[in-house]
């Protein structure tokens with residue numbers, strides 16, 4: 001992890017204090033690649049290229065710098081465009097998190113270092129011999145960190161992006177947990193309904209866009225009792241705490257399901273900001289059927 005003051009100093013030296021404030025918190029480092037998520041048109045491309053060159057000069061482990069010039073979008077939640085700023089022209093790298101290694105291509109799979117705390121938080125909740133289902137697994141970060149840090153029986157890891165599924169398999173092998181992580185390609189709801197009903201002690205739903213819609217499938221996936229971790233996007237405005245709003249959304253969805261006897265919230269937290277007045281939250285809920 002790069003110390004933030006250093007990124008701030010580099011940005012300030014190139015852009016001056018005022019403009020640097022827009023940029024330095026928006027530099028993500030994934031493996032040996034730096035991605036600058038500057039808001040469109042806020043800073044000239046030439047100035048961003050100067051920052052890119054400075055990052056490569058001052059941080060020897062950074063080999064390539066890109067501007068995130070398109071949003072994260074589409075069914076695979078992949079960034080739609082990047083503009084090269086400095087160094088090697090590649091988006092493939094090896095990213096390390098909590099002692100695990102992940103091969104990724106930033107243009108083909110979702111990845112963000114901003115979920116790092118959440119990956120470990122969930123892994124620490126998993127008890128030995130649990131069966132876990134990760135409904136939206138991406139490159140396998142939650143799944144593999146769970147397999148490395150806890151002793152699950154198995155982590156079924158579903159993704160609709162075929163490249164993500166290939167990466168889950170490769171990354172499970174690199175981290176020597178291929179016996180614990182089973183990669184499954186397809187739509188999470190269809191896979192659960194066809195072959196994973198009533199098997200899980202814990203279900204992860206790290207895709208806010210589908211979490212409420214697919215919650216009935218997560219309930220179907222658990223045994224008579226189990227934990228579900230629901231990730232949501234909610235507005236952060238003056239009308240209430242985003243965690244409370246998230247709890248209400250999940251409570252409303254669970255209350256409408258005939259199979260649910262009881263449920264109890266065991267946690268709710270703000271995970272990260274994802275846009276102007278929009279935050280990602282997670283709700284942890286224990287459900288009894």
Ligand SMILES: C[S@@+](CC[C@H](N)C(=O)[O-])C[C@H]1O[C@@H](n2cnc3c(N)ncnc32)[C@H](O)[C@@H]1O
Nearest residue numbers: 075076110136137138141159160161187188206
């Ligand atoms: C936000 S990313 C997951 C991030 C990942 N859990 C991590 O920690 O890095 C969401 C993933 O859900 C996948 N996805 C989207 N729709 C899906 C569906 N219907 N069924 C299964 N996976 C889906 C996308 O391909 C994407 O990889």
